[in-house]
Amino acid sequence: DWSTKDANSNVQKVADINSLKALADSVSTVTEEVGKLTFMAFPTVHYHDGRGANRSWMQEIPDPMTTSVWGSWIEVHPDLAEKFSIKHGDVVQVKTKQGAIEAPAYLTKHIHPNLVAAPIGLGHAGYGRYASGIGSNALSAIDFESTGDQVSFFASDVRLQPSIAKDKLVTLQFSDTELGRGFVRGITADSFAKSLAGKSDHSEGEHGAEHHNPLALGPREEPKQMYKQMEHPVYRWGMSIDISACTGCSACVAACYAENNVPVVGKQVCDQGREMSWLKIARFFDGPDEHPVTGFAPSLCQHCGNAPCEPVCPVYGTYHSEEGLNTMVYNRCVGTRYCSNNCSYKVRRFNWFNYEWPEPLNWQLNPDVTVRGVGIMEKCSFCIQRIREGQNDAKNEGRLVADGEIMPACGSSCPTDAIKFGNLLDESSVVANDAKSMRGYKILDFELNTQPAITYLAKVSHEEINANKHTHGESAKVDPHVVDSAKSKENTDTSVSRGH
Numbered sequence: 001d002w003s004t005k006d007a008n009s010n011v012q013k014v015a016d017i018n019s020l021k022a023l024a025d026s027v028s029t030v031t032e033e034v035g036k037l038t039f040m041a042f043p044t045v046h047y048h049d050g051r052g053a054n055r056s057w058m059q060e061i062p063d064p065m066t067t068s069v070w071g072s073w074i075e076v077h078p079d080l081a082e083k084f085s086i087k088h089g090d091v092v093q094v095k096t097k098q099g100a101i102e103a104p105a106y107l108t109k110h111i112h113p114n115l116v117a118a119p120i121g122l123g124h125a126g127y128g129r130y131a132s133g134i135g136s137n138a139l140s141a142i143d144f145e146s147t148g149d150q151v152s153f154f155a156s157d158v159r160l161q162p163s164i165a166k167d168k169l170v171t172l173q174f175s176d177t178e179l180g181r182g183f184v185r186g187i188t189a190d191s192f193a194k195s196l197a198g199k200s201d202h203s204e205g206e207h208g209a210e211h212h213n214p215l216a217l218g219p220r221e222e223p224k225q226m227y228k229q230m231e232h233p234v235y236r237w238g239m240s241i242d243i244s245a246c247t248g249c250s251a252c253v254a255a256c257y258a259e260n261n262v263p264v265v266g267k268q269v270c271d272q273g274r275e276m277s278w279l280k281i282a283r284f285f286d287g288p289d290e291h292p293v294t295g296f297a298p299s300l301c302q303h304c305g306n307a308p309c310e311p312v313c314p315v316y317g318t319y320h321s322e323e324g325l326n327t328m329v330y331n332r333c334v335g336t337r338y339c340s341n342n343c344s345y346k347v348r349r350f351n352w353f354n355y356e357w358p359e360p361l362n363w364q365l366n367p368d369v370t371v372r373g374v375g376i377m378e379k380c381s382f383c384i385q386r387i388r389e390g391q392n393d394a395k396n397e398g399r400l401v402a403d404g405e406i407m408p409a410c411g412s413s414c415p416t417d418a419i420k421f422g423n424l425l426d427e428s429s430v431v432a433n434d435a436k437s438m439r440g441y442k443i444l445d446f447e448l449n450t451q452p453a454i455t456y457l458a459k460v461s462h463e464e465i466n467a468n469k470h471t472h473g474e475s476a477k478v479d480p481h482v483v484d485s486a487k488s489k490e491n492t493d494t495s496v497s498r499g500h
Contacts, residue, residue, distance in 0.1 A: 036114070036156060036157050036158070037080075037114050037115070037116060037157075037158040037159070037160055038112075038114060038115050038116075038154060038155070038156055038158060039094055039096055039115075039116050039117070039118075039141055039142075039154065039155040039156075039158040040115060040116070040117040040118075040153060040154050040155075041117070041118055041119075041120045041138035041139055041141070041142055041153045041154075042117055042118075042119060042120065042153065043119070043120055043121065044063060044119045044120075044121060045063075045064060045248075045249055045250070046058045046061060046063065046121075046250070047119065047120070047121025047122060048121060049120065049121055050120065050121035050122070050124065050127070050131075051121075052121065053121050053122055053124055053127060053128075053130070053131035053134065053135075054124075054127050054128030054129070054130045054131040055130065056130045056264040056361075057254050057257050057258070057264065058254075059130055059134065059264075060264050060265070060266075060270065060275065060277070061250050061253050061254060061257075061277070062171070062172045062173065062250070062280070062281070063119075064248035064249070064250060064281060064283060064296065065248075065283065065293075066106050066108075066171060067171045067172045067173040067283065068106065068169060068170065068171050069170050069171075069172060069267065069270050069275075070134060070170055070266070070267035070270065071103070071104070071122070071134060071135045071167065071168070071169070071170065071267065072101075072103040072104075072118055072119060072122045072123065072135030072136045072138070073103055073104055073105070073106040073118065073119070073169055074092055074094060074101075074103045074104070074105050074106065074116055074117070074118045075105075075106050075107075075108055075111050075116065075117040075118070076092070076105045076106070076107055076108075076111070076116055076160070077107070077108070077109060077111050077112065077113040077114075077115070078107050078108075078109055079113050080113050080114070080116075080160070081105060081107050084160060084161065084162060085162070086105050086107075086162060087105070087107075088105065088106070088107045088169075089104050089105065089168070089169040090104065090105050090162060091103065091104050091105070091162070091163045091164075091165045091166065091167050092104075092105045092160060092161065092162055092163055093159075093160070093161050093162070093163040093165075094116055094118065094141060094158060094159075094160055095141075095158065095159040095160075095161070096141045096142070096143070096155040096157070096158050096159075097143060097155070097157065098140070098141055098142060098143040098155065099140045099141050100140075100141060101118060101123070101136040101137065101138055101140060101141050102136060102163045102165045102167070103118060103135065103136045103167065104167050104168065104169035105169075106169060109289070110285070110289070110292050116158065116160055118136065118138040119135075119138060120137075120138045120139055120153075122134055122135025122136060122137065122138075123135050123136040123137030123138070123140070124137070129358075139153075141155055142154075142155055143155065168267070168271060170267055170270050170271045172270065172275060172280070173280075173282065173283065175284075176283075176284060176285045177284055177285065177286055178282075178284045178286060180215075181443075181444070182214065182215040182441070182443070183282055183284065183297050183299075183443055184243060184282070184284055184286070184294045184295040184296070184297045184459070185215060185217065185243070185441055185456070185458040185459070186243075186294060186295065186458055186459040186460070186461055187217060187439060187458045187459070187460055187461075188460075188461060188462065188463065189460055189461070189462050192438065192439065192460055195217070195218065195438040196438055214446040214447055215441075216441075217438060217439055217440065217441050217458050218437070218438045218439075218440060218441075219435070219436050219437075219440065220446070223449060225449075229305070229306075230305070230320055230322070231322075232322055232323060232324050232425060233322060234323070234400070234425070235323040235324065235401070235423050235425060236323065236324040236423060236424040236425045236453070237303070237323055237324050237325060237382055237387065237421070237422075237423060237424070237453065238303075238324065238421075238422065238423075238424040238431045238432075238435065238453040238454065238455070239382070239408075239411075239419065239420065239421050239431060239453065239454045239455070240419075240420045240430065240431045240434035240435070240440075240454070240455045240456075240457060241297070241298055241418060241419055241420075241454060241455070241456050241457065242418045242419075242420075242456075242457040243295045243296070243297060243418075243456055243457060243458060243459040244295075244418075244457065244458075244459045244460050245416040245417065245418035246281075246295070246296045246297070246298060246416065246418045247296065247415075247416060248281050248283060248296035249415065250281055251413045251414060251415060252279055252298060252409075252410035252411075252413055252414055252419065253277060253279050253280065253281065253410075254413070255409040255410055255412070255413035256277070256278050256279045256380075256409055256410055257277070258364065258366075258409070259366055259369070259383060259408075259409035260278060260366065260369050260381070260383070260409070261365050261366055261369045261370075261371050261372075262276050262277060262278055263276050263351075263355035263357070264276075264355075265353075265355060269352070269353075274350070274352055275349070276349045276351070276355075276378075277349070278300060278301070278347070278349065278378070278379055278380040279298060279299070279300045279380060279410060280298075280299050280300075280347075281296050281297070281298055281299070282296065282297040282298075282299045283296055283297075291463075294459070295459045297443075297456065298410070298418075298419070299345065299347060300347055300379075300380040300410075300454075301326060301345070301347050301348070301379045301380035301381075301382075302326075302345055302347075302442075302443070302450065302452035302453060302454050303324060303325055303326045303380075303382060303452070303453040303454070304326060304450040304451055304452050304453070305320070305324065305450075305451030305452075305453065306449055306450055306451045307320060307326050307450065308342040308343065308344055308448070308450065309326070309338075309339035309340075309342050309343050309348070310326065310339075312338040312339060312341075312342045313336070313338060313339050314334075314336060314338070315332045315333070315334055316329075316332060317329050317330075317332035317333040317334070317339075317377070318333075318339050318377075323387075324424070324453055325381070325382060325384065325387075326379075327381070327384075328377065328378060328379060328381065330370055330372055330376050330378070333375070333376050333377050334375070335350070335375035335376065335377065337350055337377065339377060340377060344444055344448055344450055345443070345444070347379055347380065348377055348378070348379045349377070349378050349379060350376075350377050350378075351372050351373060351374050351375060351376045351377075351378065352374065353374055354373055354374045357371075366385070368385040368389075369385055382408055382421070383408035383409050383410075386406055386407070386408060386409075387406055389406075390405050390406035393405075401423065403422050403423070403426055403428065403429040403430060404422065404430070406421060406422070407421050408421055420434065424453065431455070434455050434457060435455045437455070437457060439457040439458045439460070440455045440456070440457055440458075441455070441456055441458060442454070442455060442456070443456065
């Protein structure tokens with residue numbers, strides 16, 4: 001009856017209130033045990049002081065370190081989170097004398113146990129449609145008046161506690177380790193000098209051991225093939241990416257969005273793993289605690305010479321062109337997604353919806369690139385519209401395309417010149433020389449024989465840094481005489497000069 005229902009409801013309310021009081025008491029006790037915490041507000045490469053928050057590209061491009069999109073986060077050390085019973089993604093509150101902010105917790109061991117940190121530039125009230133109501137304003141917890149003439153982004157005597165607020169931490173990279181697969185590889189300066197001098201030592205103690213090492217650097221012998229390989233009469237377009245030069249700034253990702261009409265899908269769709277970015281920056285924490293990030297690796301379609309995606313398409317929607325491009329024909333695609341399932345690098349994107357381009361973003365669409373519709377698969381095309389423009393200009397002048405004449409959007413926007421593009425059949429081109437570099441490697445090619453057109457150049461460091469070994473030795477330097485002799489031997493100077 002009604003009286004029984006009311007009684008049960010009141011009992012439940014009392015129980016809820018008691019549990020909340022118990023939680024508050026436990027949090028207060030833990031706060032005293034932990035001691036005084038410090039809060040730090042820091043700028044990010046995307047939002048800076050907040051001026052980039054109203055740009056949808058900046059909201060959807062992952063943060064280089066956390067890979068978080070569309071919102072704020074609060075970085076907490078796992079040991080500190082354990083004392084407060086905080087899990088990764090739980091919404092927490094950071095309270096200072098000046099104010100309080102709430103955001104999902106991002107647990108990372110690469111922060112001091114008594115420090116909590118949050119990015120600035122978010123939490124706007126009316127900056128614009130993409131900034132308003134997104135994230136929390138970390139500066140609201142900082143007391144700027146008490147610092148005098150100096151600006152401090154720190155606050156002391158901070159209280160940390162779980163919050164009942166609801167928010168979602170959306171990150172686009174689901175593994176912080178590469179599990180020994182060699183996406184990001186490195187080499188010490190002295191080892192690099194030895195390899196250039198032709199004195200590379202084999203770790204297994206026998207001649208030719210490195211030939212069977214899937215993580216070895218440098219050019220490899222062409223494996224025996226079961227079938228006749230496709231020939232490329234004039235052009236074989238390829239790319240080289242220098243890991244030493246890449247800073248993870250994501251300028252290439254933003255340029256790809258603009259050049260190729262890549263849609264912005266929003267936080268909810270990103271949370272479903274259906275982001276549309278053709279290019280992503282892979283980041284791994286495989287180094288030691290004092291040097292956790294081993295490097296950044298831009299990940300995009302590898303335009304494989306033996307592409308697994310091509311033979312499974314039932315309508316010939318993706319095929320290998322005579323110029324070495326893994327081409328997409330949008331009008332043929334029927335959306336089976338077999339190609340995405342068979343892609344070893346998982347860089348294909350499927351249009352689950354017809355995405356909108358609100359004013360005035362519809363006016364910035366590139367007229368040379370098709371706007372894809374629902375049910376269509378898409379991926380990096382090496383900016384084929386730029387390739388065709390360069391070829392047409394060269395044809396009108398009665399010549400072949402010169403090295404460096406064509407550059408995809410990612411390469412032209414890179415501030416450190418880490419991305420190179422050109423014809424692999426041109427022996428004098430930068431990419432052809434990088435493909436023969438002693439620092440060069442191709443991701444998963446040794447295991448899968450995909451024959452990627454992209455060569456990555458290993459990161460050169462002055463200390464041996466990896467997940468299992470970190471030796472502090474005297475900083476090794478490359479002998480310029482050794483380098484010069486190797487240049488003449490390989491007929492290249494690109495693998496040495498870049499990245500230092």
